[in-house]
Amino acid sequence: MSETPSLPPAANTLPLTADILETVTQSIGAGLTVISRDFTILWANKVMEEIYGDTVGKTCYQTYQQQKGVCPWCGVREVFDQGLERVVREVVSHNKNGDPIDLEIIATPIRDPRGTVIAALELVLPITERKQKEKALDELLAFSQSLVRTVDLNSLYRKVTSLSSELLKLDFSTLMLVNEDQSGLVIRDTLGFPEQTIGHYALLKGQGLSTHVVLEKKTAVVVDFQTETRFEIPSLVVERNIRSALCVPMMLGEEVFGVLIGHTLQPRIFKEEAISIYQSFANQAAMAIKSAMHMHSLQASEKKVRALFDNTNDAILIYGLDCRLLEVNHATCERLGYSREELLALPITQLVAPPYAPRIKERVEQLTTSGTAIFESAHRKKDGSIIPIEQSCSLIDYDTQTAILCVSRDISERKRLDSERLRTQKLESLGVLAGGIAHDFNNLLTGILGNLSLAKANLPETGEVTERLAETEKAALRARNLTQQLLTFAKGGAPVKTETSLDRLIQEAADFAVRGTKAVCEYDFAEDLWLAEVDTGQLGQVVHNLVINAVHAMPAGGAIRLAARNMTATKGELPLAHGKYVLITVRDHGFGITPELLARIFDPYFTTKQTGSGLGLAVVHSIILSHAGYITVESEPGKGTLFSIYLPSAGKSPLAKQPAEAKFPLRPGQGKILIMDDEELIRNVSIAMLKQLGYEAHAAEDGEEAITRYLQAKKEGCPFDLVIMDLTVPGGMGGQEAVAHLRQLDPKIKAVVSSGYANDPIMANFREYGFCGVAPKPFGLQELSKLLQIILDS
Numbered sequence: 005m006s007e008t009p010s011l012p013p014a015a016n017t018l019p020l021t022a023d024i025l026e027t028v029t030q031s032i033g034a035g036l037t038v039i040s041r042d043f044t045i046l047w048a049n050k051v052m053e054e055i056y057g058d059t060v061g062k063t064c065y066q067t068y069q070q071q072k073g074v075c076p077w078c079g080v081r082e083v084f085d086q087g088l089e090r091v092v093r094e095v096v097s098h099n100k101n102g103d104p105i106d107l108e109i110i111a112t113p114i115r116d117p118r119g120t121v122i123a124a125l126e127l128v129l130p131i132t133e134r135k136q137k138e139k140a141l142d143e144l145l146a147f148s149q150s151l152v153r154t155v156d157l158n159s160l161y162r163k164v165t166s167l168s169s170e171l172l173k174l175d176f177s178t179l180m181l182v183n184e185d186q187s188g189l190v191i192r193d194t195l196g197f198p199e200q201t202i203g204h205y206a207l208l209k210g211q212g213l214s215t216h217v218v219l220e221k222k223t224a225v226v227v228d229f230q231t232e233t234r235f236e237i238p239s240l241v242v243e244r245n246i247r248s249a250l251c252v253p254m255m256l257g258e259e260v261f262g263v264l265i266g267h268t269l270q271p272r273i274f275k276e277e278a279i280s281i282y283q284s285f286a287n288q289a290a291m292a293i294k295s296a297m298h299m300h301s302l303q304a305s306e307k308k309v310r311a312l313f314d315n316t317n318d319a320i321l322i323y324g325l326d327c328r329l330l331e332v333n334h335a336t337c338e339r340l341g342y343s344r345e346e347l348l349a350l351p352i353t354q355l356v357a358p359p360y361a362p363r364i365k366e367r368v369e370q371l372t373t374s375g376t377a378i379f380e381s382a383h384r385k386k387d388g389s390i391i392p393i394e395q396s397c398s399l400i401d402y403d404t405q406t407a408i409l410c411v412s413r414d415i416s417e418r419k420r421l422d423s424e425r426l427r428t429q430k431l432e433s434l435g436v437l438a439g440g441i442a443h444d445f446n447n448l449l450t451g452i453l454g455n456l457s458l459a460k461a462n463l464p465e466t467g468e469v470t471e472r473l474a475e476t477e478k479a480a481l482r483a484r485n486l487t488q489q490l491l492t493f494a495k496g497g498a499p500v501k502t503e504t505s506l507d508r509l510i511q512e513a514a515d516f517a518v519r520g521t522k523a524v525c526e527y528d529f530a531e532d533l534w535l536a537e538v539d540t541g542q543l544g545q546v547v548h549n550l551v552i553n554a555v556h557a558m559p560a561g562g563a564i565r566l567a568a569r570n571m572t573a574t575k576g577e578l579p580l581a582h583g584k585y586v587l588i589t590v591r592d593h594g595f596g597i598t599p600e601l602l603a604r605i606f607d608p609y610f611t612t613k614q615t616g617s618g619l620g621l622a623v624v625h626s627i628i629l630s631h632a633g634y635i636t637v638e639s640e641p642g643k644g645t646l647f648s649i650y651l652p653s654a655g656k657s658p659l660a661k662q663p664a665e666a667k668f669p670l671r672p673g674q675g676k677i678l679i680m681d682d683e684e685l686i687r688n689v690s691i692a693m694l695k696q697l698g699y700e701a702h703a704a705e706d707g708e709e710a711i712t713r714y715l716q717a718k719k720e721g722c723p724f725d726l727v728i729m730d731l732t733v734p735g736g737m738g739g740q741e742a743v744a745h746l747r748q749l750d751p752k753i754k755a756v757v758s759s760g761y762a763n764d765p766i767m768a769n770f771r772e773y774g775f776c777g778v779a780p781k782p783f784g785l786q787e788l789s790k791l792l793q794i795i796l797d798s
Contacts, residue, residue: 178194
């Protein structure tokens with residue numbers, strides 16, 4: 005180092021002497037130096053000596069920076085070179101012990117009387133403490149920003165403890181939060197203490213520094229736990245020989261959210277600046293944790309809502325007020341056959357099917373007024389098919405805009421049930437009408453068939469008149485079959501069932517139906533086919549009607565396949581009770597039926613034939629229901645139709661073939677018979693037929709007259725051998741009430757019930773009502789003769 009040059013002569017004329025400078029500068033707490041133009045320190049006060057030692061005669065760059073030349077940022081050089089009046093620099097230097105110190109150096113010129121700069125005066129201000137504060141604040145800001153960016157709670161807890169430990173150089177750092185019932189503190193994260201304490205270790209009120217801080221709502225410091233008496237010291241602290249601690253409350257407004265506590269193994273006095281920074285950090289952490297908790301709660305709620313949104317069976321759609329789809333759930337995509345992306349790009353007019361599409365704007369306006377609404381609508385699937393729906397709609401806030409939430413429920417099944425219910429009501433209403441018509445028609449036919457049979461009985465077996473009467477009788481019998489269909493359709497009561505082997509019944513009915521047509525029947529019956537309790541006449545009519553339909557579906561001819569097998573229905577298989585059934589199928593390979601018509605084929609009077617009555621399949625449906633069975637139909641245009649009938653069975657196998665029905669030829673009879681009927685035509689023809697058969701016949705108009713005549717004849721010693729009673733007498737006593745009275749007077753009475761309502765339950769269960777036989781109208785001479793032989797000979 006070069007020798008310190010002597011002060012130029014002009015220096016002797018400095019306005020202040022060194023002694024005066026020394027006296028003035030000792031009390032200001034800052035270093036002062038005078039530096040010559042060759043950067044040599046000419047004078048330094050005692051503060052400079054305390055920092056750097058003996059500096060006079062040394063260069064400033066060697067003293068401050070241990071440099072061999074002038075520092076590039078030197079403020080003194082700028083004073084010398086540029087004549088600046090004041091230059092301020094912040095530098096990092098090293099004191100006489102080699103420790104780094106932060107300095108603010110202010111250089112100003114010293115001029116001679118002529119104004120020439122002859123030296124520079126440097127004011128040296130130590131700013132290490134200020135720099136440390138600024139650094140701490142910068143770190144606090146960085147830490148706070150780091151906390152805000154962390155939303156996972158466990159990660160955030162760990163970041164709080166690690167950053168606070170780094171902030172104050174702590175040996176232990178612990179985050180504790182107030183529990184839900186405000187009764188204590190629970191460790192949420194810790195550095196230094198065992199990991200197993202996290203989430204489990206709790207301090208109750210009165211235990212430890214932490215709960216003390218919560219109760220006081222202010223910072224507390226423990227300089228030495230060995231002398232602490234304000235609270236009970238936790239075992240965790242004692243076992244680890246911890247000496248000092250700083251604990252600050254984590255405040256949210258006026259409430260304590262938790263505490264941040266740091267421990268040191270050596271006694272430590274925490275400065276106010278450190279405490280202030282620690283408190284600020286704790287408050288920032290509280291806000292970050294609360295925000296993360298809120299976000300976590302929102303995310304959990306969103307997950308739950310999303311799970312409900314995606315897993316519900318109902319389709320959920322969210323529309324903007326401009327009717328553009330904003331969101332759909334999985335059920336919507338699955339139901340309609342579109343992907344989510346396809347649906348969100350689909351115009352609503354393509355999604356909503358007619359006749360509802362033109363009403364969209366009107367419904368949106370209604371919804372914006374009322375806030376909620378329920379609409380019936382229909383969606384068009386990707387394959388073009390239509391799904392009827394019921395939409396429950398409400399206004400919601402969605403992504404900063406008002407939107408429409410629509411929960412759409414598929415009501416196809418409800419529509420089907422409504423249609424079925426309506427069809428059933430139509431059947432019931434028409435059934436009542438049909439039953440009334442059939443009753444009156446049967447009364448007329450009784451007169452017609454009775455008189456025809458009487459006329460034939462009194463004519464030769466051959467001859468033109470006999471032939472004409474036979475043709476007339478055939479026409480009347482066809483009319484009787486029509487009324488039987490009407491009565492079956494009316495289904496007012498139970499069929500007359502007997503345990504029957506079905507294979508012969510099916511084959512006889514089918515063979516009769518295809519007679520004279522181009523169709524043939526093929527049969528496939530199980531060898532052990534169970535018996536079933538059926539009304540043979542009604543079931544034969546079912547088979548006949550289905551085969552006739554198949555014949556009409558194949559005008560060029562073809563094979564009609566009829567099959568029957570045993571089956572056991574399990575719970576939930578079709579709308580059938582669990583149990584044994586006989587399944588009868590009738591399959592053709594005809595025109596088939598379109599889906600639109602398939603839904604209506606069992607409706608009464610619905611037909612696609614120019615000459616059809618529309619009752620055939622309605623009657624079939626009615627008969628099967630009255631047998632507690634079930635019927636289904638499958639069809640595809642151009643491929644044919646399959647009818648499946650399920651009839652309940654006890655599971656019995658036929659032991660032997662049913663015997664052929666016995667023949668009952670006309671033969672003379674004897675006995676006294678009373679006929680009661682409100683129709684004069686029937687009374688007259690019945691008396692004529694009875695007399696033709698050799699019986700003594702008498703008539704009564706209603707039940708009361710019948711009772712009177714019966715009692716009178718018994719009193720006179722000439723009782724009636726048999727009474728035939730009409731079941732229904734408008735405005736008078738019918739057969740049911742009359743026979744009840746007569747049975748009280750004569751328990752051995754023989755009475756037959758007769759009615760044009762052949763479907764009345766009394767006709768099916770006549771013995772339960774005191775009758776010994778039944779004469780369904782219309783009947784002729786042959787049927788009447790057979791009935792009387794059976795009853796009177798028994």
